[in-house]
Amino acid sequence: MQKIGMRNIKTAISVFLCIIILRFFHNENPFYACIAAVITMQSTVHNSFTTGKNRMIGTIIGAIWGLIFALISPNNVFLIGIGIIFVIYFLNLLNRKNSIIIACVVFLAIMTNLKQGTPLVYSSNRVIETFVGIFVSVLVNYLIxxxxxxxxxxxxxxxxxxxxxxxxxxxxNFNGDINISGLNLQISKLEKSLDSYLSEIQSEGAEKQHVNKINKVIDTSKTAYNHLVILNSITFTNSPCNCYFNESNRFNINELFHEDILSTSYINNDINIVFNFHVQHLLETLTILRELYSEEY
Incomplete structure (x- = not known):
């Protein structure tokens, strides 16, 4: 059974706090604050802040245009269509494309849901509620x-x-055509995780050592991956029976993996020269990777 993740729990906490805070101030409509909290909660504090900022900008722009058009004629079908054009165009001018959707939602909420109160009060409440949701979500993500x-x-x-x-x-061991693409996905995932980490902190001192180590893992893994792709292609294209390890590579393989993997004789031809070239460099790369964490694999 899959366990409940911390982002899941923190999202629930954020929604709970939004409702409590708004009820404390006698606001019985926590919907927009809760939606903002859910959307703002991301895997990193930096991403939460960025998402929250985009949502806040969109909310403010949508509320401003919604207020302007609602003062003219709320629920007017033609003004709603024209207003959407204004909202999208304006945010494109500001190069805030990530804020367009929420701006349109807020604009539509003001233009179509204004049943009581003035447009100014309704628009202001939407902005305040959104700010509460964003603030709570970022704070929870940072503190908890x-x-x-x-x-x-x-x-x-x-x-x-x-x-x-x-x-x-x-x-x-020439175990047939091997699916190596999974390694590339893992490398990409590690790169993205490192980017997320770097966006969170200023890597100095001891943390810089960790960053350098992970970068070396990524770079060395890419090198290993490239050699594996070529070796797998060679053995798949030419049949394993045509590929032989030279004495040096055979010895290093057995040393690295602590087992006698192969004992076939080497045949000197073009295929084996290329094959052993990549085997040699792969073994060197594997040695570097093993030393990074000083573990047996």
Missing amino acids: FHPKFLDNLHKDGKFLIHNIFITSKDVF
Whole structure:
């Protein structure tokens, strides 16, 4: 059974707090605050802030245009259509495309739901409620169970290296056409996680050492991946029986994996020269990866 994630829990906490806060101020319509809290809650504080900022800008712009058009004639079908054009065009001019959708939603909410109160009060309330939702969500994301990026980065890095070793062993054992694309996805995931971490902090001192280590894992893994792709292509195209390890590579494979993988004789031809070239460089890369975490794979 899949466990409930912390982002899930923090989203629920944010919604709960929004309702409590607005009820304390006798506001019985927490819908917009709760929606803002749900959307703003992201995997990182930086992403939450960015999402919240985009939503706040969209809400303000949508509320301003909604107020202007509602003062003219609320619920007017033609003005609603024209207003949407204004909202989208204006945000495009400001290069705020990520705020367009929420701006249109707020504009439509004001133009179609204005049943009591003045347009100014209704528009102001939507802006305030959205701000409450954003503020609560960012604060909760920052204060409660702050994401352990470094631990997760190293965990993902070790898992990636482990899978590279497993895949390399399969290639060395000629275990048929191997699906290597999963490694590329893991490398991309680790890169994105590192980018998220860097957006959260200023990497200095000890943290810079961690960043450099993860960067080395990523770069070295890319090198290993490239060699694996070529080796897998060679063995798949030419048949494993035509590929032989030279003495040096055979020895290093057995040393690296602590088992006698192969003992076939080497045949000197163009295929084997290219094959052993990539085997040699893959082994060098695997040695570097193993030393990064000083673990056996």
